[in-house]
Amino acid sequence: xxxxxxxxxxxxxxxxxxxxxxxxxxGLLLSQTAAFAQSTSQPANSRSTASPDNHATNNAASAAxxxxxxxxxATAAANGATANADDAQQRxxxxxxxxxxxxxxxxxxxxxxxxxxxxxxxxETLPRRRAxxxxxxxxxxxxxxxxxxxxxxVTQSINTETTKDGNTRQRRAFLETDAAATLTSDWGRxxxxxxxxxxxxxxxxxxxxxxxxxxxxxxxxxxxxxxxxAHLTAGYNFYREDTDDPDxxxxxxxxxxxxxxxxGASVQRxxxxxxxxxxxxxxxxxxxxxxxxNGTTVALSDRNQTTGTLRGRxxxxxxxxxxxxxxxxxxxxxxxxTRDSAGYERSGHSYGAKAGVEVDLGEKLxxxxxxxxxxxxxxxxxxxxxxxxxxxxxxxxxxxxxxDVNLDLQTSIQPSTTAGESGYVSHALxxxxxxxxxxxxxxxxxxxxxxxxxxxxxxxxxxxxxxAATGLTWNINRYLDLTSTLGYELTTRKEGSDSxxxxxxxxxxxxx
Numbered sequence: 274x275x276x277x278x279x280x281x282x283x284x285x286x287x288x289x290x291x292x293x294x295x296x297x298x299x300g301l302l303l304s305q306t307a308a309f310a311q312s313t314s315q316p317a318n319s320r321s322t323a324s325p326d327n328h329a330t331n332n333a334a335s336a337a338x339x340x341x342x343x344x345x346x347a348t349a350a351a352n353g354a355t356a357n358a359d360d361a362q363q364r365x366x367x368x369x370x371x372x373x374x375x376x377x378x379x380x381x382x383x384x385x386x387x388x389x390x391x392x393x394x395x396x397e398t399l400p401r402r403r404a405x406x407x408x409x410x411x412x413x414x415x416x417x418x419x420x421x422x423x424x425x426x427v428t429q430s431i432n433t434e435t436t437k438d439g440n441t442r443q444r445r446a447f448l449e450t451d452a453a454a455t456l457t458s459d460w461g462r463x464x465x466x467x468x469x470x471x472x473x474x475x476x477x478x479x480x481x482x483x484x485x486x487x488x489x490x491x492x493x494x495x496x497x498x499x500x501x502x503a504h505l506t507a508g509y510n511f512y513r514e515d516t517d518d519p520d521x522x523x524x525x526x527x528x529x530x531x532x533x534x535x536x537g538a539s540v541q542r543x544x545x546x547x548x549x550x551x552x553x554x555x556x557x558x559x560x561x562x563x564x565x566x567n568g569t570t571v572a573l574s575d576r577n578q579t580t581g582t583l584r585g586r587x588x589x590x591x592x593x594x595x596x597x598x599x600x601x602x603x604x605x606x607x608x609x610x611t612r613d614s615a616g617y618e619r620s621g622h623s624y625g626a627k628a629g630v631e632v633d634l635g636e637k638l639x640x641x642x643x644x645x646x647x648x649x650x651x652x653x654x655x656x657x658x659x660x661x662x663x664x665x666x667x668x669x670x671x672x673x674x675x676x677d678v679n680l681d682l683q684t685s686i687q688p689s690t691t692a693g694e695s696g697y698v699s700h701a702l703x704x705x706x707x708x709x710x711x712x713x714x715x716x717x718x719x720x721x722x723x724x725x726x727x728x729x730x731x732x733x734x735x736x737x738x739x740x741a742a743t744g745l746t747w748n749i750n751r752y753l754d755l756t757s758t759l760g761y762e763l764t765t766r767k768e769g770s771d772s773x774x775x776x777x778x779x780x781x782x783x784x785x
Contacts, residue, residue: 324509329446413751413784418456421465425454428756430780434481439770445479449778460753467491482527486512490535500543508535514560517764517772519697519733520690522571527564529573533557548596550587556580574611576690580606582623588631596631600643607687623686640668640680649686649696654658656695657728659686659714664700675709687725694731700724703740712747719760734767746782754782 403519415422428451436443453470471487490508497503513529514521521528539552557579560568581604588598612618627645632638648660663684670678681703688696703721710716721739742760749755762774 313474313531323375333604338342340382411751416785420459421456422459423456424785425452425455426782426784427452428780428782430756430758430778432776432778435775436481436772437774438772440778443479443481445476445481447474447475447476447481447483449780451780464494465491481514482516484513488512502541504537504538504539504541506535506537509533510535514563516637517738519687519736520576522563522565522573524566525563525571526566529563529576530561532559534559543590546590548590549585550586550588552584554582554584575608577609578606578619579609580604596633597627597629598631598641598643599628600645601626613690617651617656617692618653619651619656619690621649621656621688623647623649625663627665629665629725632668636671638668640666640671642666642668647684647686649688651688651695655693657730659685659695659698659728661698661726677707679703679705679707681705689733691733694733695728697728697731697733697735698726700726715746715748717742717744717746719743734769737765739763739765752784754784756780758783 278520314723315636349595350389365639366738372647413424415424417423430449430451432449433444433446446454450473451470454468456465456467458465467489468491469487469489471485473485474483488508488510491506493505495503495505510533511530512576513530516525516528518528535551535555537554539550541548541550554742558577560573560576562572564570582602583604584602586598586600588596590596602623602625604625606619606621606623611620625645625647627643629641629645631641643665644662645663645665647663648658650658661684664682665684666680666682668678668680670680672678681701683699683701685699685701686696701721701723703719706718708716719740719742721740723736725736726739727733727735739758740762742758744756747755758777759777760774760776762770
């Protein structure tokens, strides 16, 4: 006897399963929002066996990012549908990305969008990547002043100096106080940096001229739109003219005090692979009277002058590390007095051009090298023009970790105030080597030479000035250093006596 034919409700359940499957698939195609979870949360009361339609539903849910929970029995299929519905209700809706939506702007940290790195608070723990910094390279926390950070330092030293000029020898011992400070802004955009340093000397024995000095410079960087950066600069420099300077007064007990005021502005903009720079600089020089040994003074106000220089540069970016450039300058010097004490008109013009290359290889090598031509002429026809080929270089090289070599080569035309003399060409080469001997001990060596090249028709002979110095800095702790220096300078002349100077000192440097 055959079994009776089954007439249960399986066929309606299958129809309902297909309807639910089509509804779910249509909801996935139209939208992936929270409405999808609500449209698919239908009562799952059927307990039929799994069918190909159930697999299609579960596969569509898996493609939307949900777990694949298909089973072989009706109970597993019903539980899988319920789990998918609950999961859809718990997960947040993910809207489709549209063009122009600022998605990252709301999740980027503010410091990532800053052009200047935020100064760390005084009580903030240094990040792990800075833990390896040595005592000699670690920067002091500074003093917060509003939106600025001030880092001052004071060095007190005792020194000895011996000067020999021909058969004349002078010795002196003196105390020197050196003060320096750096003030840096902590702004999101733009940056203002102010640096200052000064030295005050007082003789405690022997004879010799004291050499006070002070200078302060400020640089306001403006980060403008369209890859444009502007700089506004200003500065003041005070120093006492050196006895070995070609324009110094012979046998003066105290040379002239010189004050220099400077101001400038520059704009740099990137035009794709081209980079253009325009700069204007103004300098005002004021000279005080020199004092002779007999107590009389020599007025030097006829040397007061104002100089303006306009410079333009265009660079071609072969790569971020290599940028060839061409540069042109034009300058104008105007003296306060039309004629100096000897009756010469010293005002004049200057012109220059050079070509070179900027190099930036990161910490290993950076700087620039250029060759060109420079000329200066004067309003007085009795003063001959001066022209010269130029070779300029400013490079910072780090051959190995802990060693830095700074090479500076400058060619310039220096006007003279000697009667009948136009001036001379100065070729100056200076090399500074800094090496970290130990974690808290740094050695420095400085060597340089200056060639003062006078025109062939000049009555003044060429001069060579050699300088050499060495120093050690021991970091006792984060805020206190012990310093020592030893230096030598030799000036040789074709005619006349040579001059020499020895100097040595030791001091303590307090920094914050």
